[in-house]
Amino acid sequence: MSTETSTESGTALVPAKFSRLTRRGILLGLSASQLVTLGIAGVSLVGSFYGGGGALFLLTSPIWILGAAMTWIPISGRPAVEWVPIAGWWVWRASMGQLIYRRRIVMPRPAGTLALPGDAARLREYSDPETGAGMIHDPTAATLTVMIELSHPAFVLLDPVEQNRRVESWGRVLATICRSGRISQLQVLERTLPDSGQGLAEWWSAHGSDDGSWAATTYAELIDRAGPAGERHATTLSLSLDMKHAARQIRTAGGGLRGAANILRQDMSTLASALRAADLSFTDWLSTGQIAVILRSAYDPAIAATLERHGEIGQDLATAGPVAVTERWGHLRTDSAFHAVLWISEWPRAMVHPGFLSPVLLSTGIQRAFSLICTPLRTDQAARDIRKKKVEYISDRTQRARIGQIEDAGHSAEFQDVLQQEADLTAGHGVVRYTGLISVSAETLDDLDRDLAALEQAAIQASCETRRLVGQQARAFTAAALPLCRRV
Template sequence: MKHEPRTYGGWRQRRGVGLLGLDTTATFTALGAAMGVVLIAAVVPGLLPYLLPPVALGAALGLVRVGGEPPARLAWARWRWWWGSRRGHTRYRAGVVVDHPRAFQLPGVLAPLTLLSAEDGYGGRYGVVWDRRQGLLTATLRVVPASTWLADRNDADGWVASWGGWLAGLGHLPAVRWVSVTVDTAPEPGSTLAESVGRALDPSAPERARQIMGELVATAPAAAADVDTRVSITFDPKVSPTGSTELTGAVAELGRVLDGLASALGGCGVAVLGRATAAEIAGIVRTAFDPHARGEVNRLLAGADADDALTWCDAGPIGAVEYTGHYEHDGGTSVSWAWHEPPRQNVHSNVLARLVAPGPYPKRVTLQYRPLPAAAASRVLQQEVNAAAFRAQFRRRTGRDETARDSWDAARARQAAAEEAAGAGVCLVSLYTTVTVTDPAELPRATAQVEAAADNAKIRLRRLWGSQAAGFATTLPCGIYPAELSRRLVH
């Protein structure tokens, strides 16, 4: 008997009670403005000809869509970018020969971060990225995933179910703010293989054999890839059960949470290698800013004194310049995208395989999960169901027909509420992708390759115009969450 492969779904964009593509706030603002125009027209009809032009302009700026965004929002973003560029916020230069404790501060949204080294309770140490502005702590677990292509279908289904249960469990850990799963791939620089072969090669071996080994080492990097998978967990001590805001106690609480989360990950199709050390986190950030340093960083981390090989001062770039469509930094140029729309249909367990697969350019793909507290998840989903019913009632009152997408969205909202009532968790999901090239001339080819892989994964990506530095930082194990950044007041 032939069995069809299992499919998965459940993604749905949060909509609220917005009408005509607007969010909730904009919808009520537009309705209030319309009621104001009606009242003015009834009381002072002579003002109506003067009100219609600004009202029409405001409607055009708010209702028309350019690339999925209203022109008013695009104009505001352009103005903020111009103002930031004029003030020098898009450029960074490190003071290499400056005797100052902040000379090596990282650029942009990474500036408030610092790197700590903590004891894991088992005789080892691990790295913690501390956000000094918000008080958040981020630790990273190094994992090795199993391939779903080589696994039995039942095993793959079990891994997906366990991963769903792992995410659902986060709803009962209020201190866990969000989780970032990153697959970091790059062509193997060849230094590790060359050093290994060089140590093993017998000086008395025949010249022809030595020549063949040299040719193999020279050609191997074109076919090999360096793949690193990690799970970064951001912890908020202020809402932890202990309520400890003192740094030492907060890090100790984070360590206890990591023990439980790491043990539960074992059933999700990954092997947990352990917690990333401070030197490994600094090395990841360093190679992201300078792709040419990958071989040297790998050599340092493989040495005997790996724990002290790299520090936070070594992680940052010497210089970086952000443009609207790309980000230039030490030895590389990067482009970042965000998840614009998830797959509209059910997908297989390996839907992201093409997107995260190694390619000819260094690439990082990050999936971020922000779990909703278990107590709030049912309320949020019920609000989504009520919002879908409100939009359906509005269409009936205005004589508009229901579209296929409206029907699908309402069904998804009811399905999510029913699944949550049966014990499922609810997460806000986003995806970010960054590709880096060492030759700017290769940038068009690299961007085309990533966008083609996203299309193969049935995902719509949107280039982060004007937010390239933030997108670049999001794919690093530093606990950056763009949705949280957008809510902060920028001074």
């Protein structure tokens, strides 16, 4: 791929490159779980030889054969031993009846809690008295999250000069959250929604001339029919405060949720200034009622258009969750739709231009939510992590050379990525870890499979690799489709 694209004005699109997903292990490319199973197999094999061989060797053969198979035989691109925790956790949840959720209508939840299934049920709502923003508190993870809705022009329609400027401005936004040192996550959620036609109706009401003529009547009927048949895109930005790292500032600000809200309000102001500098338009921070509408629309897509047309309903977080959820190994069933989550397991390995995700984000006829979770690392933490990676790579390379194993080109490329991260950190840039999740929703399982296949092909066009998450679809859905800065 060419590293730059010239334009008539002599400017060029600046390409970027993502770091590879590390494949290294603790020893000779083997992970800790692989070393454990290989060690058990080796001990049983050596013990059978020294214990008399013969019958003992045959008696222990299931142990060392199974251990070797689980160490090296891959299943869906991962060693078999790495599926043990996922399958074990799934079996335990199935035996405990945690794969099925039904809302208890006659037993309302405690005041201030969210009516969400699974571990998201521990979330609490808090309304900031000064800004009116709705904040979501996770007492277990010790985070406080706030959300804002963004509006922006179509990036792919801008000229290269403007695209470069906006990319650089967005980089400054990410650098802002990295310098804070107390931000846990930043989540960008871009989702498609069935258009209720409310926007067209409001435009016609404000600018149209309803004089009773044939043209006006025909145009009004066209708006009524075309609006609900279309779809629109909505983008939210979520900011999560790490209350553990900000404990001292929170105590100074008064302690508790009020003190945490005071500290988060400072980061909200800083982020708002950075967004204005990046020419990203936004309204006020989302209230608890607006958050409730987003949650309800994610679990019950069929009601999304109705909630948009009638802004006075669905504004209660206590009732915003689903009525019923059934989790399967590879998909999730909620009130009015089936859902499945794809994980972007590999970002582009070659140089790509800023709009490389256009095939995924501009796909039509598919109801999906794309979530980009940015985890900023503090400068000292990033420096320690880079030094640790360098030591591991150098040690692994020395061990491979000692036993005569040929160096893999993939390991060399990963080591170069580490060196580039160190250079960027030294130059004053922040280090951010990206996690990409795509949640797909459909009315039937057949439609879901069709839409998943279409999005997987769109991801291939974007030079990305995707994997369908299994055994954890419920947690993955809350991270991919809800603007709550959740982890998988």
